[in-house]
Amino acid sequence: EAGVAQSPRYKIIEKRQSVAFWCNPISGHATLYWYQQILGQGPKLLIQFQNNGVVDDSQLPKDRFSAERLKGVDSTLKIQPAKLEDSAVYLCASSLSIGLRRANEKLFFGSGTQLSVL
């Protein structure tokens, strides 16, 4: 079974530039998550999709971050314009059920995109 695919693996940009990340979840997984992980911290949820609808985007800085999940499959996360504090690893994850309803549900993570904003 193929895992969660993310690209690119690394990205270096200057502040005020734009950047986009792509994620393809495990086939059949209804829920897709984007996390931001700043060095030394645990992952922070940015946005959660259930199929192609947004379930939770309360911590997404909507003035500069946007995300979409067209057709309920793959997803893109965009930052425009980037700031120095956006330097982090951006993790995509997916789960089979809607919203981890079963207590024994697992999240499956991609390898992440390491973003450096100079």
Added chain:
Amino acid sequence: KNEVEQSPQNLTAQEGEFITINCSYSVGISALHWLQQHPGGGIVSLFMLSSGKKKHGRLIATINIQEKHSSLHITASHPRDSAVYICAVTAGTYKYIFGTGTRLKVLA
């Protein structure tokens, strides 16, 4: 105060040592997860448990629901065990709440 606290934050051990990483949480949970993150960012799930103890190879995870505490043990540690170990819980909303991780370095 974070809802999920881990200790220690950093740990250096010699190859072969027995290692313990602790996790305490302050919310009601449906499950607790131990995750491993290698340099480069990808996260893999090691254990998911809601009671008792689980063992996989040299890794053992325990949980005490009454005390809201879990431990991850690594027996006969090896340099390839060097990684960040993250404790996470799934709570009433079935979302993950993550700890900040324990950075483990095992020296040969």
